[in-house]
Amino acid sequence: MLRIAIIGAGVAGLCMAMRLKRAGIDSFTIYEKSAGVGGTWRDNIYPGCACDTPSHLYSFSFAPNPDWSRIWAEQPEILAYLERCAETHGLGPHTRFNTAVAAARFDSRNHRWSILLANGEEAEADILISGLGQLNVPAWPEIEGREDFGGTAFHSARWREDHDMTGLDVAVIGNGASATQFIPRIAPRVKSLTIFQRSANWVAPKPDAPYTRAQKTLFAASPWRRKLHRLAIFLRFELRFASFFKKSLLRPAFEKQLGVFMKHHVKDPALRAALSPDYPAGCKRVLLASDYYPALTLPNVRVVSDPIERIVADGLVTRGGAHHRVDTIIYGTGFRSTEFLTPVEITGTDGTTLNEAWREGAHAHRGVTVAGFPNFFMLYGPNTNLGHASIIFMIEAQVRYILRCLRRMRRKGLSFMDVKPWAMERYNRRLQRQLKGMVWDSGCGSWYKNAAGRITNNWPRFAFQYALAMRRPRWREYDLRR
Ligand code: NAP
Numbered sequence: 001m002l003r004i005a006i007i008g009a010g011v012a013g014l015c016m017a018m019r020l021k022r023a024g025i026d027s028f029t030i031y032e033k034s035a036g037v038g039g040t041w042r043d044n045i046y047p048g049c050a051c052d053t054p055s056h057l058y059s060f061s062f063a064p065n066p067d068w069s070r071i072w073a074e075q076p077e078i079l080a081y082l083e084r085c086a087e088t089h090g091l092g093p094h095t096r097f098n099t100a101v102a103a104a105r106f107d108s109r110n111h112r113w114s115i116l117l118a119n120g121e122e123a124e125a126d127i128l129i130s131g132l133g134q135l136n137v138p139a140w141p142e143i144e145g146r147e148d149f150g151g152t153a154f155h156s157a158r159w160r161e162d163h164d165m166t167g168l169d170v171a172v173i174g175n176g177a178s179a180t181q182f183i184p185r186i187a188p189r190v191k192s193l194t195i196f197q198r199s200a201n202w203v204a205p206k207p208d209a210p211y212t213r214a215q216k217t218l219f220a221a222s223p224w225r226r227k228l229h230r231l232a233i234f235l236r237f238e239l240r241f242a243s244f245f246k247k248s249l250l251r252p253a254f255e256k257q258l259g260v261f262m263k264h265h266v267k268d269p270a271l272r273a274a275l276s277p278d279y280p281a282g283c284k285r286v287l288l289a290s291d292y293y294p295a296l297t298l299p300n301v302r303v304v305s306d307p308i309e310r311i312v313a314d315g316l317v318t319r320g321g322a323h324h325r326v327d328t329i330i331y332g333t334g335f336r337s338t339e340f341l342t343p344v345e346i347t348g349t350d351g352t353t354l355n356e357a358w359r360e361g362a363h364a365h366r367g368v369t370v371a372g373f374p375n376f377f378m379l380y381g382p383n384t385n386l387g388h389a390s391i392i393f394m395i396e397a398q399v400r401y402i403l404r405c406l407r408r409m410r411r412k413g414l415s416f417m418d419v420k421p422w423a424m425e426r427y428n429r430r431l432q433r434q435l436k437g438m439v440w441d442s443g444c445g446s447w448y449k450n451a452a453g454r455i456t457n458n459w460p461r462f463a464f465q466y467a468l469a470m471r472r473p474r475w476r477e478y479d480l481r482r
Pocket of ligand 1: 050051052053135141142143173174175176177178179181196197198199284285308332333334335445446447
């Protein structure tokens with residue numbers, strides 16, 4: 001019996017655990033740093049927080065929910081769904097809450113992982129699976145004087161519900177997916193809202209709507225209708241990927257459509273100029289929001305695109321010396337996305353840590369295994385992110401792959417499984433070649449790349465192609481031992 005340790009009870013960790021249960025494998029423990037399941041959907045509670053993939057697709061294929069209240073459900077509903085999934089699959093007894101994993105070291109003699117928990121306890125497992133993903137550690141910008149601010153400051157992923165912003169002067173740093181969701185919600189209640197924008201984003205309308213009672217009843221009564229609905233969403237989103245190739249002929253029309261959308265809402269040409277990106281659509285994530293542009297035109301909202309020079313006790317100073325007095329600063333500055341497993345120190349066969357192995361940028365075999373780190377699997381690892389479809393779709397493909405590996409280990413009595421360096425290198429050479437042809441490589445900065453400009457996060461093909469490639473492991477790519 002293989003003992004399995006899963007790090008994190010977010011979407012990825014839950015998916016792995018649910019599939020293990022369904023496969024009749026009970027010998028696993030989930031280590032979760034917080035007091036509940038949900039991961040990013042537990043951490044991010046800012047007003048307006050939602051997923052930009054429609055919920056019928058952003059849910060487990062094997063745990064459907066016919067009752068989604070609207071096309072793009074918001075965070076409380078997504079979290080409730082994940083909690084329900086954990087409960088119905090009986091994951092409670094398998095989960096150790098408030099238990100962070102600090103480090104894990106592979107013991108080459110016994111083919112086991114020694115796990116050090118943040119509380120000082122030690123644990124052991126034959127297989128280690130990371131469900132940490134890409135977006136779990138908030139990124140704080142390095143701006144001079146950040147610590148000197150005398151008002152209230154917090155990150156969007158650590159929202160301060162106890163801080164009432166009614167009637168206050170508020171600054172938001174950043175205008176990514178998170179900021180574009182909470183800005184429309186807070187703008188009407190604050191006295192003034194100043195958005196510090198470093199670069200403009202492409203924004204697309206979000207045609208959200210509630211599902212009617214009749215639709216929900218139909219989805220519940222007829223699984224085929226629900227599946228067809230899911231498939232239609234998948235295909236519609238998958239088609240969008242075609243515009244992500246550098247040479248795509250679809251992009252000019254797409255950009256024109258987004259320009260018309262902006263013009264419809266933003267009448268002031270100076271503001272329009274400030275909001276117009278200087279890079280091709282898709283290079284950074286295209287944002288989905290129908291209420292963002294209207295919020296920017298409210299009389300109490302201002303967009304400042306001069307760079308922030310420093311933060312002072314009562315506000316921010318931008319280039320040229322302009323002083324912006326505020327009571328509150330909200331950092332909508334995203335996540336340390338390219339560092340992947342940073343919070344946990346993982347040490348492989350020759351004493352090398354993952355961070356050392358990834359000095360040039362995170363990379364893995366099929367996003368799941370890393371040479372020199374046997375019996376270790378990652379979910380939502382390097383180069384498995386999408387700019388256009390559901391990450392849960394990708395995670396399910398990885399979980400199926402890992403299950404096949406575990407079954408093989410069990411059947412053949414294996415205790416060691418390590419991807420061969422040549423296989424990982426060959427895979428990554430090809431991947432990086434393909435990435436050169438993608439729009440993400442068009443010169444903009446984004447969370448898809450590390451500081452050196454290597455694209456460490458995205459998968460450069462259609463999502464269905466990843467699922468096909470992950471159908472079955474190629475055993476000759478692995479060093480398998482008893
Ligand atoms: P993000 O997309 O990385 O945006 C961070 C923002 O902060 C950018 O506007 C960035 O400007 C700005 N910024 C960073 N450092 C700065 C600095 N030193 N000075 C000024 N501005 C700075 O982060 P996010 O909005 O949290 O979203 C991250 C990802 O999380 C999303 O792309 C998505 O995958 C996921 N997410 C999804 C949803 C959703 O489903 N709708 C919602 C929230 C998050 P630059 O653009 O110039 O770098």
